[in-house]
Amino acid sequence: MSASFNRFLAGVAVLTFSVFARATDLTIHLSGSEPISRHMMKYRCDAQGSKMGLPAEVFSVEYINGAGNSLAIVPVSGHSLIFANVVSGSGARYAAGGFIWWDAGGRGVTFSSDSIDGNITSECHRAE
Known part of the structure; x- marks a missing residue:
């Protein structure tokens, strides 16, 4: 086989692996x-x-809680984003990038983001 054909096969193998290896x-x-x-x-x-x-x-x-860490893993746009606990006046407030996941206890959960359009907020509730 020629060297260029071997490189082609190697490229196809890498592409195939990257397509099927989605979970991390x-x-x-x-x-x-x-x-x-x-x-x-x-x-x-x-x-x-x-x-x-x-x-x-x-x-x-x-x-996930322990060793001084409190994390929340939230599915956003098809990805599992890792949110870290940040200071909050009440409840558990987590941040990842421009997103906030805030479980304010009896007041429910809000998901918010600062964007070009301003602060956008969604109200969330526990489901059974």
Whole structure:
């Protein structure tokens, strides 16, 4: 076989692998003896949420807490975004890029984003 044909086959193999290898696993090593807790909650948001990239149907958010960290993994525009807990006057407020996921306890959950059009907000509720 010619060298150019071998490069062509190698390129096809790389492209095929990249198309089928969509999921990515992540391992984070944290120091300390505090146990790590993980739990899933299901949510449904209003129509504004789907315009902002949240799933239109019921979706799951994974919460990971431990070793001084509080994270929420939220599906936005087909990606799993990792939100980190930030200072909040009440409830649990998480940020990722220009997005905020805020579980304000009895007041419900809001998903918001600052954009060129201003602050856009969606109201979300726990689903069973």
